[in-house]
Amino acid sequence: MNSTLKKMREDWILYLMLAPGITYFVIFHVIPIYEMKLAFENYRIIDENTWAGLEHFKVLFSSPAFMDVLQNTVIISTMKIIFIFPIPIILSLLINEVRSGPYRKYVQSISYLPHFLSWVVIAGIWISFLNPDGGINIIRNFFQLPSIDFMTSKDHIRWVLVFSEMWRSAGWDSILYIAAIMRISPSLYEAAKLDGASTLQQMRHITLPALATTVVTVFILNLGFFMNAGFDQVFNLMNDSVISKIDILDTYVYRIGLLNGQYSYATAASLFKGVIGLVLILGTHFLSKRFTGKGVW
């Protein structure tokens, strides 16, 4: 015990160097997490908050609006996983087949670009490209299809979310797979070529199996963010005509909490989302450990 204290005293400079970081985490993470007890209280501006117990959760779970929002979140996240998740894998397989250095560089640099744009910028680009005279509708007209006002169409807005997210992230997300492919030993391909394997056969029997671990890891990580469904995206692509189709948990919390000032109620919705998210992350961590031997952290 004495030697522990002695070591701590000798290392005082380390604690001093650590202090700014730890102070930051305590103030900006620990305190707001602790303050989420507000979900069990009634917010008072001047007096102490009063105890509310599970009252806000009861209201939440019996509110049709909340159920709609929950449903939207699940639908949008599921659509994104089904339709977006495979794209970077396919893209990495295609890019891997490009032998010409400059062309490969061109495709990679272009496809990574949207990842660095803010959702405000992407929303601006897509609102312009999807308007009734925009690029997408010109292509539709070319195929004799009528123009659609995508941004205000309840039937199409979720697809707008899927495709704009794909546009933003597919290129960048292919990096992890490309890195995994680059770790495959070239001798495997040499041997396959000697045996007369075609490009497609090499892809199926060498590249894809080598990618399996990365695919599982990325899939599991994505599941951990299931309840997010893409707040920044929805926040910037939402408008009154389509709100009923794409209002998700976070946009709901923003509206009822920060716009309407129902802090306790909104915090209850946040806490619900956070707990589900925590269960998903912990669950996926252990699943990942089990199947790939590697955890999320």
Added chain:
Amino acid sequence: MRRMNWSRTVIYTILFFVSLAVLIPLLNLLALSFSSPERVNELSGLGILPKGFSLINYEIILSNPLILKSIGNSVFITIVGTLVNLTLTALTAYVLARTNFVGKNVVLIFLIAIMVFEPSMITEYLLVKNLGLLDTYASLILYKAINVYYLFILMRFFQEIPESLIEAARIDGAGHLQIFAKIVLPLSKPALATLTLFYGVYHWNEYFRATIYLTDPGKWPLQVVLRQFVVTQDNTTMLAGTDMSAELLASLDFGSLQASTIIIAVVPLLLLYPLILKYFTKGTMDGGEKD
């Protein structure tokens, strides 16, 4: 051999269309921003060359005091924010990666806990309000002052510095602060460059916290003003304070004005893009390897 060439042609063509799908919406916007107001109606939604050529949209946008100010605000927040991020992240990473101290495991578990549970935006807002940080840049700079993922990337890099170098300095009587400043930091330039870009892009693109924490439009960063213009379609904000004749105003195309504002917000990223490709890509690939 023939079949291989054929499949390669298909692959090259698919990838070409992928690159077009990314580029055309951007180039169309660029064309829109440089088209002259009289001829902009001729520009097709797929067009990538401006109709006519005019800088009037940029002149209008850059003479708007609100936008001009917001560009300055964004630059300030990005530079100061990134410096704070780098200082805090590097100090923390050094202590966690290169030293042994009592309580280290507790700190590491604490960091993982922070990664898996995010505070609510409501309690974050109330905290900023209670600290008296509403309408200050400190709220934006301190929020996410350390990103735990980036912290781990830097720790991994610090761990790869050979122990012998540090041991040699220690024998020469250097303390932790000196080892940190004179050995670890200079040897970590590529990692620090990566983190500078990570954090810099984050600050430049941040709009949501600025939207909720800053109520004074004079303090808004560019992304918030852009959002007001492009997403909320609030044209009055855009044109207030610009001295323009009614005729000029009537002759302008709002689509083009929005396009030029978007381009202005994207230009700094494009200028840094070669560096971003060099460092970001490497950082992400390395990050993927350990996981």
